[in-house]
Amino acid sequence: MHYKDTSQRRVNHLSAPSLFSPCTVSLIFALFDPPAKDVWKDHERTVVAPIHEYTDEQKAQLKALREYADTLLLPESDPYHPWELRWLNKSDTIPRYMRAAKWNFADGQKRIKATLEWRREFKPDIIPPDDVKIESMTGKIILTGFDKDGRPIIYMRPGRENTETGPRQLRHLVWWLERAKDLMPEGQESLVIIVDYKSTTLRTNPSISVARKVLHILQQHYVETLGRALVVNLPMLLNFFYKGISPFLDPVTRDKMRFNPDLLELIPAEQLDADFGGQYEFEFEPESYWNQVVEACGIAADGTRVQAQTEAKSDASSLSEAPSGITVVEADSAPTPQTNEKGTAEVTEKIAELSIEPEVRTATA
Numbered sequence: 001m002h003y004k005d006t007s008q009r010r011v012n013h014l015s016a017p018s019l020f021s022p023c024t025v026s027l028i029f030a031l032f033d034p035p036a037k038d039v040w041k042d043h044e045r046t047v048v049a050p051i052h053e054y055t056d057e058q059k060a061q062l063k064a065l066r067e068y069a070d071t072l073l074l075p076e077s078d079p080y081h082p083w084e085l086r087w088l089n090k091s092d093t094i095p096r097y098m099r100a101a102k103w104n105f106a107d108g109q110k111r112i113k114a115t116l117e118w119r120r121e122f123k124p125d126i127i128p129p130d131d132v133k134i135e136s137m138t139g140k141i142i143l144t145g146f147d148k149d150g151r152p153i154i155y156m157r158p159g160r161e162n163t164e165t166g167p168r169q170l171r172h173l174v175w176w177l178e179r180a181k182d183l184m185p186e187g188q189e190s191l192v193i194i195v196d197y198k199s200t201t202l203r204t205n206p207s208i209s210v211a212r213k214v215l216h217i218l219q220q221h222y223v224e225t226l227g228r229a230l231v232v233n234l235p236m237l238l239n240f241f242y243k244g245i246s247p248f249l250d251p252v253t254r255d256k257m258r259f260n261p262d263l264l265e266l267i268p269a270e271q272l273d274a275d276f277g278g279q280y281e282f283e284f285e286p287e288s289y290w291n292q293v294v295e296a297c298g299i300a301a302d303g304t305r306v307q308a309q310t311e312a313k314s315d316a317s318s319l320s321e322a323p324s325g326i327t328v329v330e331a332d333s334a335p336t337p338q339t340n341e342k343g344t345a346e347v348t349e350k351i352a353e354l355s356i357e358p359e360v361r362t363a364t365a
Helices: 026-032 056-072 081-089 093-100 105-122 129-136 167-182 208-221 236-248 251-255 286-296 309-319 342-354
Strands: 004-006 009-013 044-048 051-053 141-146 152-156 191-196 226-232 257-259
Touching: 056 081, 056 093, 056 105, 081 093, 081 105, 093 105, 105 208, 129 167, 129 286, 141 167, 152 167, 167 191, 167 208, 208 251, 251 257
Parallel strands: 152 191, 191 226, 226 257
Antiparallel strands: 004 051, 009 044, 141 152
C-alpha cells in the first residue's frame, strides 16, 4: 500500500531581522508582534513538506482507528479528558500512528493505546512552565527558526547542562517538543533537532540510560514527529555514546540521523543560528526568551491555556469563519474554556494569512 507525500504547500519563510530584540524567536514571535511592514518584503518562500494524501482504503483505516481510540477515552468526569480529546482531535494524530504502524491496523491500535496510557501519566500538554523553567536557564534547549520544509528547529547543546540527572530533565525536553508542535505551520507534522556537541564533556553528556528514555518517548509517543536529527561537532571521545544507543534506534529514526551535515543545504541561512554558519545572530537571554515562548503558546501558570471564559464564545465564533486549510473542531467536542487553543490558533491563522495557494506536486512515496 502506498500513500502520497504530495501537494507540498508554499508558505512565506520570513527572515529573522536584526531589529528584533536578541531573544526574539524568528518567525514565531514576529507573527505575534511584527515590526515595520517592510520586514516582510523580499522574504523567501518555503514549501511545507511532506503533505500526506491517502487512498480510500487508508482513509477507512484512519476512521476505524479513530473509532477505536474513542472507545479508550477517559470519562468526561476525568479532569484530563478534555486534553485527551484535544490530542485525538488534532488532524495529524491518527494518521501519524497509522503511518508509524506501516498501515498494520493491529499495530496501530497497540501504538495509540500505549501513547494514551503514557499521556495520562506524563500529561505532556499541561506541564506547568515553572516546573521546568530552571532547566532552560542556560539555553541547553532552544526552539528557533524553520528548515527549508517549514519544520521548526530545536537546538540541543549538552555542553550547557546545568542540573543533575532526574525526571525534570525529561519533562523539560517533552515541554519543548510540545511547544514545537504548537508552533508548526499548517500542514507540517514534524520537526528538526540539531544536537551540538561543542563544549560537551563526559560530565555534561547525558548517560546512555537517559538517552534510551528520550529515544523511547520520541519513537513510541511522538511517532512520525522527528523529521531530521542533525548531529554536529561530535568529538571522537563521544563516539562510544552513539555506539551505546545504536541498538535502541529503530531503522526509521536511524535513517533520519545525519552527522556533521552541511546545515545550509537543509536550513535557509536567515533561519540558521550564526553559530552554525547561518545569518541569524541569535543571542540567548533566558528570562525574556522563556517569557516569549510561554506567551506565544498561550501557556497558563498551571500548564493549561490562557483563555478567559468570556473570550471562549467569541473565539468559537471567529473560528467558524476560519480561512481555507484551517481545521476547526466542532464546539461539542472542543475542550472547556480553560483548554482553549488560543495561542496555537493565532499562530496558525497568521501563517495562513501570509500563505499563498498550495502548489500540488504529484509523487507516490
